[in-house]
Amino acid sequence: MKADTSKDKDNQKGRPKGAANVTQKTTTMLSRCPKCGSTERSVLSTTSQQFAGIAPDGEPYNFIIRRRVRCSGCGQVRIDREFSQRRAPEKE
DSSP states (O other), rough: OOOOSSSGGGGSSSSSTOOOOOOOOOOOOOOOTTTOOOOOEEEEEEEEEEEEEEEEOOOOOEEEHHHHHHHHTTTTTTEEEEOOOOOOOOOO
């Protein structure tokens, strides 16, 4: 007995043909060391704080993520901030 190898329409994966692309605006600013200008770094610790506002690029955010990092080039320690728009964790 041979298995049916034809694709079933309900079983197809991926987006339907002709579906419009969703455009999502993303902005990324590289974090640079103020001492040597390098973008290479290692993360020492991360903290997240729920706080709503408008980021410097004009986009709304509801979380601030602070990363304490060390520059791989010169060893300078600094705190990088990231403004993030995400759903808040549900409280029980």
